[in-house]
Amino acid sequence: MGTKQSQKILVVDDEEPIRELLKYNLQKTGFEVKTASDGEQALDIAKKFLPDVVLLDIMMPKMDGVETCRRLRDNPQLQKTFIIFLTARSEEYSEVAAFEVGADDYITKPIKPRALISRIQALFRRNQKKSPETVVAGDLVIDRASYTVKLNGREISLPKKEFELLFFLAQNPNKVFSREELLQNIWGSDVYVLARTVDVHIRKVREKIGDDFITTVKGVGYKFSRT
Numbered sequence: 001m002g003t004k005q006s007q008k009i010l011v012v013d014d015e016e017p018i019r020e021l022l023k024y025n026l027q028k029t030g031f032e033v034k035t036a037s038d039g040e041q042a043l044d045i046a047k048k049f050l051p052d053v054v055l056l057d058i059m060m061p062k063m064d065g066v067e068t069c070r071r072l073r074d075n076p077q078l079q080k081t082f083i084i085f086l087t088a089r090s091e092e093y094s095e096v097a098a099f100e101v102g103a104d105d106y107i108t109k110p111i112k113p114r115a116l117i118s119r120i121q122a123l124f125r126r127n128q129k130k131s132p133e134t135v136v137a138g139d140l141v142i143d144r145a146s147y148t149v150k151l152n153g154r155e156i157s158l159p160k161k162e163f164e165l166l167f168f169l170a171q172n173p174n175k176v177f178s179r180e181e182l183l184q185n186i187w188g189s190d191v192y193v194l195a196r197t198v199d200v201h202i203r204k205v206r207e208k209i210g211d212d213f214i215t216t217v218k219g220v221g222y223k224f225s226r227t
Contacts, residue, residue, distance in 0.1 A: 007124070008032045010051040012042040012068065013086065014060045018111070022055060025113035039063030043071055050077055053120055056103075058087040058094060066097050073102040073159045079147040080160070082123045086111055099197045100204070102159035106193075126188055135170040137226045140213060142167050151209055161186065162205050165198075169214060169224035178221040198222075 009031045011022045019035040026033045034049050036042035040062050046054065054072060058065035065085060072078050084105040085098045095106050105119055135142040141150045144167055149156045158166065164186050169177065177185075179195040187193045202222055206214060215225050 007053070008034075008049060008051045009053045009055065009120070010042060010046055010049060011035045011055045012037075012039065012060070012065070013055075013057040014038060015057075018057075018086075018109075022111070022113065022116070025117065029117050039065065039068035039071075042068055046072060046078060046081075047075065051081055053082045053084065053123070055084050055086050055116075058085060058098070066101055069098070069103060070101040074157075079163075082120070083160075084116075084119070084123075086116075095194065096197060096200065099161065099193060100200055102161055104160070104187075122188065133171070135167065137170060137173070137213065137224070140170075140209060142170050149209070156208050158205065158208060162201050162208075165201050166205050166209070166214075166224075169222065173224050173226050176217045176220050176223040181221070 007030075009026050011019050011026070011033060012035070013019050013022075014037050016037070019037070023033045023035055034045055034051070036045050038060050042054070042056070043063075054069075056065045056069060060068075065087070069083050069085075072081065072083060082104045083102060084107060085103050086107050086109060087094065088109045098106050104123060107116065107119065133144050139152045142163075143149075147160070147163055149158055149163065149166065165182065168182070168185055179198045182198050183193050183195065187197075202214060202216075213224060215223050217223060
């Protein structure tokens, strides 16, 4: 995504002190920053700004963070954008909902700017290690360069984490991965994610591409089977 100076971050929070605190620290680190006070404003800004990262509060007026994230992920131009939830809510269902709609990370408030910047930079480093590739398995074509999946020539829309999970498994056909291994490889060690999140994402991928490609190995984990 270029040099640090070119990396763009959109901060979305209905509390002005939090927006200003994050903007100040992010700009001091070298990021280009814009802010929004609610979900609707965030969507409008994101269409033109095309941020590399969106920092997104959950509880906001007009449109909450979960719905905002879902709509951001519907924009093809934002498929590679990292979305990090910043929230005072620590309930399990809020975290699961965040990851279901395509979040890359989930951080509870109060926010420590230096720790947050470290998490953002870890996401960038992890992304740079991945080289664009295409995986073909029968009638299924997975293209990481364009973040597209086609089945029998028909394009299928997958949110970012669902895509990365499918791509990772497809890159390693017939190898069984535990939930912990999938969490490590897809979400990384810097992000705390519930093991149940993997099951939710697998189920959603299967709903879109069918049950033929990803196999459950009872008591162990999941594997990708070429058909």
